[in-house]
Amino acid sequence: MxxxxxxxxxxxxxxxxxxxxxxxxxxxxxxxxxxxxxxxxxxxxxxxxxxxxxxxGLDWLGKSYARLLASDPATTLLKADEAHNKKDENKSSKNLLIKGDNLEVLKHLANAYYEEVKMIYIDPPYNTGSDGFVYNDDRKFTVKELQQLIGIDEEKAKRILAFTQSKSNSHSAWLTFLYPRLYLAKQLLKDEGVIFISIDDNEVAQLRLLMDEVFGEENFVGKFIWRKKEGGGQTDEFFVREHEYILVYRKSGEFVWKDEEIINSDTSFNKTDALGKYKAVKLAKWGTGARKEDRPTMYFSIKDPDNKNTFPIAPDGNPGRWRVGKTRMQNIIDNGLIHWEKKNGDYIPYEKIYYSEGDVKVIKDRSIIFDETSNTDGANALTELFGIKDIFENPKPTQLIQFLIRNNTEKEDVILDFFAGSGSTGHSVFSQNQVDSNNRKFILIQLPELINPQKKKITYDFVKDELKAEPSIFEITKERLIRAASKITKENKDYKGDLGFKIFETTPIWENxxxxxxxxxxxxxxxxxxxxxxxxxxxxxxxxxxxxxxxxxxxxxxxxxxxxxxxxxxxxxxxxxxxxxxxxxxxxxxxxxxxxxxxxxxxxxxxxxxxxxxxxxxxxxxxxxxxxxxxxxxxxxxx
Ligand SMILES: C[S@@+](CC[C@H](N)C(=O)[O-])C[C@H]1O[C@@H](n2cnc3c(N)ncnc32)[C@H](O)[C@@H]1O
Structure with missing residues (x-):
């Protein structure tokens, strides 16, 4: 037919x-x-x-319009960056970076990626008043069209159009921006899937109710408090705000949180004391971010068995930092959980992790992410890759995203971030795959948001002069992924995992x-x-x-x-x-x-x-x- x-x-x-x-x-x-x-x-x-x-429930001016945006057709097509995609490292890659407005891109992905995504992490504009969020919408409806499309009266249609066209950053504007994107993203999640959203006090209350509406209150998993910085904040009005949140919603009851498990057969439980079998895990931080400068407040001394002060040493022999902060360290000491080993005349402290009865010992994660990582780690990672400081405002540390990835994904799982920014999520997927030999894939979406040369001259000049590209944030996302991949390759010469990615972008449908x-x-x-x-x-x-x-x-x-x-x-x-x-x-x-x-x-x-x-x-x-x-x-x- x-x-x-x-x-x-x-x-x-x-x-x-x-x-x-x-x-x-x-x-x-x-x-x-x-x-x-x-x-x-x-x-x-x-x-x-x-x-x-x-x-x-939650209501705001623009809610019916936001629903319309979720069901309205896309105004773009997708095209490939062929030169990039045919490079050796990218041609068989299953990772994706897509340039465009995420509302458009999510519509394009709706069929091919329907219920394909295991985990979403997003870090949307927080609407702080200074983060540049304003409602931007190039859809052009007349009052009459809007009345007909969403069944509202003339007065309301006028008010909605006025605010969608006035570059507003009100709560209503923010909710109208986020609602259709979350609605579409939910369709891409598998039944066992989960979404994490970083947010701070400016919109956390609105977001909680919005998510209850889109995902259902019964699918609220919890809210992490993440201590993002230590010190500073002297200009805060009342008290120093050190934390922000990560809201967690599951797609359905099929979701499980994977706790860290230590299994019986783990041969590292090779020490014994009066309390039983245990393994000794080094207290000085190893791997990346292990230097004193990375976390100065986690450089302090503890007393060794000879009552001498011991400081953490980094893998390169220079001053390092502990894996835990002062409070947790004191706890470990008070509970007798330190195992000391003498090497070359010096005592080295390890944490005792006891082996428990039964087959498996489960270490539950905690809702406060306290000492592990901070915004400084996020910024340092970028400085290290680009050799320039402050190229991107507040990138999230890969350690934080890797923590979420580790507990919720494995094998070939797909991880989506539709507010990619500097590409931290892509970098985290690369790193976590390398660490635990999985083959997770990512989809990142980033708007080619222009970089303002007045506000971000370093970044603007870098993209224009070094990358020779149009100065937009998308170029930073792309370059970060390339540099992260090459760093991992350099540090792990035999690694054969997928460190490439394909690029696609939206392009307007031709006029007429x-x-x-x-x-x-x-x-x-x-x-x-x-x-x-x-x-x-x-x-x-x-x-x-x-x-x-x-x-x-x-x-x-x-x-x-x-x-x-x-x-x-x-x-x-x-x-x-x-x-x-x-x-x-x-x-x-x-x-x-x-x-x-x-x-x-x-x-x-x-x-x-x-x-x-x-x-x-x-x-x-x-x-x-x-x-x-x-x-x-x-x-x-x-x-
Ligand atoms: C807070 S940043 C994300 C930072 C990121 N998590 C990181 O670690 O680098 C939010 C990003 O979303 C992008 N963005 C804002 N609106 C967007 C849209 N409609 N579509 C795609 N990206 C958008 C902004 O350009 C910005 O880079």
Whole structure:
């Protein structure tokens, strides 16, 4: 059958709630597909369901508009950065960095990555008043359109449009910005999936209620308090704010938090004292960030068995830092949990970790992330990679993100960050995979937000002069990932993990790309296809294949049909180019016949590149062929 599809201007997230409702309650829909709420209520067994009588929730100006943004079609296409993607380190990489507004990108990912993501970490603008957050929206609705689209009165439509166009940073503006993005992101999470959101006091109350609404209150897992700095803050008005939060919501009850487990067979429990078997874990920090300068407050002395002061030593022999802060150290000392070993005349302290009865000892994580890492670690990591200080404001430490990754993902799990910033999440995935030999993949999304030369001259000059690129934050994200990968390679020469990534970006749909299918046959072409370049056709192909559920990292196979080139993947054959002839059709049918690995279940043609005579011929031949062979091949003409 010949099926006409308008896709390019219609890319949006599928409403799976409706699909599920239809599947489970078909009796509640009338013959025209309208949902009958009364029937639905009657269908529920009222004895088993407690109806909430409490009408409680979060409301703000713009909420209905925010819902519209979540369901509104994308206004862009996706295209590949071919030069980057074909480099050796990237060509078979399964990691992704996507340049664009995350609202657009999440819509593009809605099919291909539906329920594919195990963990989301985001660090959105906190709306501090000085972090530059303002509501930005290039969708242009008239008052009338808005009234119709979301069913509100004229007065409210005017107020919503006024605030969406006034560069506001009110709570309403922030909520309107975040709601559709969270709504779309939730659809990408697996049932066992989890989302972590960094936030501070400015919006934590709003975010909690917003997340209750989007994810459901019963899916609130908890809230970490992370001590992000020590010292400083003398300009804070009342008391020094040392912490911020990480909100944690799960997608469903399928989620489990993986505690650190020490298993019986762990041979490092090779010491014994009156309390039993234990292992000794060094108290001086090792690995990265182990120098005194990294955490000056974690450089202090403790008394050794000879009552002499002992200071932490870094792996390079210089002054180092402890793994724990003063309070925890005192606790360890008071509880007799230090194991001393004498090396070259000096005492070295270790923490005793006891082996417990039973098969497994579980060490539960705590809701306060206290001594492990701070903003300074985040900044130091960037300074080390770029050789320049303060290239990016408050990057999150990879140690913090790795802690979340370690406990929630493994193997080939996909980790998404749609406010990528300096790319800390990508760096953390690279590092954690190297440490524990897993093969997790990341998807990062970052807006090409322009760097203001007045506010961030160092960064602006670096991108312009050294990277020779348009000075946008995206370039920092990209460069950070490249430098992090090369550092890991240098430090671990034999490491063979995936340290590459592919780049895609959004690009606006061409002006006037609009049509009315029924008028096409009468030659009323509303869009002049001759304007489309090879690059444009490639963008269409990438956008459509993603819409059809094919991952961005999966390349389509090039199929040569005589003089014509087609593209194939996951049972879908794309005929995008001009010049398809009857001979090419013959070659195509012969190939289906003879090539056992080539079994297209859909043939998708780009309507503007086929005239109606050819299209009819093609579709009839495919139909005859599939009838004869008793196979199903959908023939789709797409615009
Ligand atoms: C607080 S920063 C994230 C920092 C990051 N966690 C790190 O460690 O570097 C938020 C980032 O989101 C980006 N951003 C803001 N709005 C965006 C949007 N609509 N789409 C994609 N990125 C956006 C900003 O450019 C900024 O880089």
């Amino acid at each position: 010949n099926n006409e599809q308008k896709v390019t201007n219609e890319i949006k997230a599928p409403n799976k709630d409706l699909v599920n409702l239809r599947k489970d309650f078909p009796q509640c829909f009338d013959k025209d597909g309208n949902f009958q709420l009364e029937k639905f209520t009657l269908n529920l067994n009222e004895k088993e369901i407690n109806f909430s009588t409490e009408s409680y 790309y609009d049509f009315e299918v029924d008028k096409l046959d009468t030659q009323t072409k509303l869009f002049n296809e001759s304007k489309l370049t090879d690059e444009d056709i490639k963008a269409l192909l990438i956008t459509w294949k993603t819409y059809d559920g094919i991952a961005l990292t999966q390349d389509l196979e090039t199929i040569v049909l005589g003089s014509y080139t087609a593209y194939y993947g996951n049972g879908k054959l794309y005929l995008m180019n001009k010049g398809f002839t009857t001979d090419n059709l013959k070659t195509l049918l012969e190939k289906i016949d003879s090539d056992k690995k080539f079994n297209p279940t859909s043939i998708i043609t780009f309507g503007y590149h086929f005239d109606s005579k050819h299209l009819r011929e093609l579709s009839e031949n495919v139909k005859q062929y599939s009838n004869k062979k008793n196979i199903d091949i959908d023939f789709i003409t797409r615009f």
